[in-house]
Amino acid sequence: MDNKRHNLILLMGGIFTTIFIVLGTMSYNVRINDELQALTMTALKEISLKQQFILNEDINSNSELLNLLATTVGASSNMDIETTLEYIDIVEEISSFKHINIVGVDGIGITANNEKIDISNEPYFTEMINGNYISNIITSSFSNEDVIMLSIPIEKNGEIQGYVAGEYNISNLESLLTSAFDGQSFIFVLDATGAIIAQHTNELTQPKVNMFEIFKDQDLTDKVLDAIQKGESTNVVYTFNEDTRIGEICPIDFNGWSLIYILPEQVIDDYTQNIMEQVNLFTFGMVIVLVLLVFITSFAQRNTFNTIRMLAYYDELTGLPNLVKFKMEANQLLVDNPDKDFSIVKLDINNFKAINELYGHDTGNKVLRALADVVHTDEIPNYTYAKIAVDEFLLLGPSEFFSDLSNELSLDENKFKEAVSFIPFHHIKLIYGRYKIEEDENDIDKIIAKVDIAHKTAKSKKNIYFCDYDENFKKTMLKAAEITNKMEVALEHKEFKVVLQPKYDTITEQPVGAEALVRWIEDNGKMIFPDEFIPLFESNGFITKLDKYMLEEVCILIRQWIDNGITPIPISVNFSRVHINNPNFTSEIKAIIDKYNVNTKYIEIELTESTILDNESELKTIFENFKTSHLVIAMDDFGYGYSSLGFLKDFDVDIIKLDRSFFSFDADNERSRIVIRNIVKMVKELGVVVVAEGVETKEQLDFLKSTRCDMVQGYYFSKPIPIKDFNKNILGADF
Numbered sequence: 001m002d003n004k005r006h007n008l009i010l011l012m013g014g015i016f017t018t019i020f021i022v023l024g025t026m027s028y029n030v031r032i033n034d035e036l037q038a039l040t041m042t043a044l045k046e047i048s049l050k051q052q053f054i055l056n057e058d059i060n061s062n063s064e065l066l067n068l069l070a071t072t073v074g075a076s077s078n079m080d081i082e083t084t085l086e087y088i089d090i091v092e093e094i095s096s097f098k099h100i101n102i103v104g105v106d107g108i109g110i111t112a113n114n115e116k117i118d119i120s121n122e123p124y125f126t127e128m129i130n131g132n133y134i135s136n137i138i139t140s141s142f143s144n145e146d147v148i149m150l151s152i153p154i155e156k157n158g159e160i161q162g163y164v165a166g167e168y169n170i171s172n173l174e175s176l177l178t179s180a181f182d183g184q185s186f187i188f189v190l191d192a193t194g195a196i197i198a199q200h201t202n203e204l205t206q207p208k209v210n211m212f213e214i215f216k217d218q219d220l221t222d223k224v225l226d227a228i229q230k231g232e233s234t235n236v237v238y239t240f241n242e243d244t245r246i247g248e249i250c251p252i253d254f255n256g257w258s259l260i261y262i263l264p265e266q267v268i269d270d271y272t273q274n275i276m277e278q279v280n281l282f283t284f285g286m287v288i289v290l291v292l293l294v295f296i297t298s299f300a301q302r303n304t305f306n307t308i309r310m311l312a313y314y315d316e317l318t319g320l321p322n323l324v325k326f327k328m329e330a331n332q333l334l335v336d337n338p339d340k341d342f343s344i345v346k347l348d349i350n351n352f353k354a355i356n357e358l359y360g361h362d363t364g365n366k367v368l369r370a371l372a373d374v375v376h377t378d379e380i381p382n383y384t385y386a387k388i389a390v391d392e393f394l395l396l397g398p399s400e401f402f403s404d405l406s407n408e409l410s411l412d413e414n415k416f417k418e419a420v421s422f423i424p425f426h427h428i429k430l431i432y433g434r435y436k437i438e439e440d441e442n443d444i445d446k447i448i449a450k451v452d453i454a455h456k457t458a459k460s461k462k463n464i465y466f467c468d469y470d471e472n473f474k475k476t477m478l479k480a481a482e483i484t485n486k487m488e489v490a491l492e493h494k495e496f497k498v499v500l501q502p503k504y505d506t507i508t509e510q511p512v513g514a515e516a517l518v519r520w521i522e523d524n525g526k527m528i529f530p531d532e533f534i535p536l537f538e539s540n541g542f543i544t545k546l547d548k549y550m551l552e553e554v555c556i557l558i559r560q561w562i563d564n565g566i567t568p569i570p571i572s573v574n575f576s577r578v579h580i581n582n583p584n585f586t587s588e589i590k591a592i593i594d595k596y597n598v599n600t601k602y603i604e605i606e607l608t609e610s611t612i613l614d615n616e617s618e619l620k621t622i623f624e625n626f627k628t629s630h631l632v633i634a635m636d637d638f639g640y641g642y643s644s645l646g647f648l649k650d651f652d653v654d655i656i657k658l659d660r661s662f663f664s665f666d667a668d669n670e671r672s673r674i675v676i677r678n679i680v681k682m683v684k685e686l687g688v689v690v691v692a693e694g695v696e697t698k699e700q701l702d703f704l705k706s707t708r709c710d711m712v713q714g715y716y717f718s719k720p721i722p723i724k725d726f727n728k729n730i731l732g733a734d735f
């Protein structure tokens, strides 16, 4: 999964989670709102009932005390004044009543302080007489406070003798009212008409306000009155000062009074709101925690994911994409840009193994990193690259970007060389294969296979560092693979045969030597010519074995001739330039010749001219060694594509073989004749034997005769022939 997809999934997940939580919270809010309202109502009811209980308790216990006083006074006819006053004192002490007095039916009596009192003119006295023992609110004549007078008749023998009357202070009643909901509730005690008797509020200061009037709703008032009559509680909802209020009314055990406990709706709302805010805050916190968790997990996951991704898609050493990643990117590039012209390049470091072995792995890694640096560039659009093996890189991009690649010039080799300049004396060469991707071609595996072939071809060739793919490569490669598979066995089975092509004395036209050439004759009799396998053997190193094998076969033959009394003629054996790098080259040749006890004068070692030009210093040593070992050196293919006269002064060569391309001139090309004639003349003056190769016509022979060329070799006299034929036809021997 790539980063974009991962982010998208993460984002979607985040959005869904948030939506889920927000919706959940919303529906939860609605539900909890209803629930909280209901809860508040229940709480209101419970609180009002509790308040009712408190008031009832107080009123009942106080009344009971007053009642007890009245009964006691009434029961003892001869109670002295002292005792009576003492009783009043006690009741005042333990009850809520103040200023208890005892009066006769005429309204005249005494107070607790034994003062005379006359209440006959008080309105409440009239009420008392009329049997109404609870007065309206009056102003106390003693304290100037709002009180109600409560009176109990003193009866004796069924007749009212007088009254015990006490002031019940409204403030006392109010002190019993306890507010809830952080003091935002109101409590009123109403009388039977709805008038406010006592209150616990800071809002309504006039106790005379009538609650029923405030309701402004007869139905509601009726409902309340009905409930009070039945001794039940009921709830009310009304508006006051444009403020909705919710209340609970319950009756108290006193004179048709009732208690109303009120909460402004706003308070309930605020209260619920507050709880909801806390809930929401908690939920929000949860969301944050959840989101954080998701991110932390995803981050951790991403880290693991990135590590796995790194391992799966990138090269550990250089951080460059690997083959898997390259294929994905390359494929995308090709699909996205069908109109563009793309090329793919594969490159590696020539003989990287040697760098590792010579300078150590750390240096090897440094080189690879430097190369990765060159390969990795952001300057080119539509370009991708990868490190696909230890020192192998693939690059794919616009064809024009790779158009400068050639034998000498490569990607940005200067930058690379600068980066690896810490390696002294070692010449680091890059080898390139290139394939121009065809239109509509986007099978990346096939494309890579093709550039691979181009790269392998470049690698297989000496002094070639760059190669383009062409369709024939595949066939060549397959064939090469086939040959490589069977060469070792072929050598064991002696499938490689020596054929001999005689060399003739130019003047006498008698055979004076021969060149040994290899033929591969398979078990099925099929003959393969050296052009098909020599270049391959040179690239895979097998040629060193083959050449020594050929030398050995030639030595065996010469030994045979000698043993059969035939005077041998010298045989030249071809040795590839690959041997030049072998420091034991000379001694190994000498050992083979000595093994068959053959005089070195019968063996000539043919080396090609290009060998000599490429490896001057190595070759100098070989020439010296050859001289001391009395080995004969022939310079093969002289003049082929090289102007190489210069080497003659430095190298003490025995024989020069003029390449057959020298003689492919027109019969009347005088200039060529002059050149050849003078070369031969000069070479002969140096004491070097001259052999002309590829002589096919009488005309060529005649010309060579005129140049005093020593020997001729070519189809004019003989093709390379099997040993058997050579023995018989050339040497006249019948074995």
Ligand code: C2E
Residues within 6 Å of the ligand: 501, 516, 517, 518, 529, 530, 531, 534, 543, 546, 547, 550, 574, 575, 576, 636, 637, 660, 693, 694, 695, 696, 713, 714, 715, 716, 719, 720
């Ligand atoms: P070369 O050493 O230059 O050998 C001469 C090639 O020219 C031989 O081809 C020979 O058959 C061919 N030739 C001779 N006379 C004529 C002629 O009049 N006209 C034409 N057109 N060709 C003529 P061959 O045998 O196919 O060998 C090709 C090359 O293979 C040789 O070129 C040599 O470089 C290499 N080779 C052959 N045998 C060996 C070997 O045992 N070891 C090594 N290292 N290379 C070998």
Ligand code: CA
Residues within 6 Å of the ligand: 515, 574, 606, 636
């Ligand atoms: Ca040769």
Ligand code: CA
Residues within 6 Å of the ligand: 636, 637, 657, 659, 693
């Ligand atoms: Ca030759």
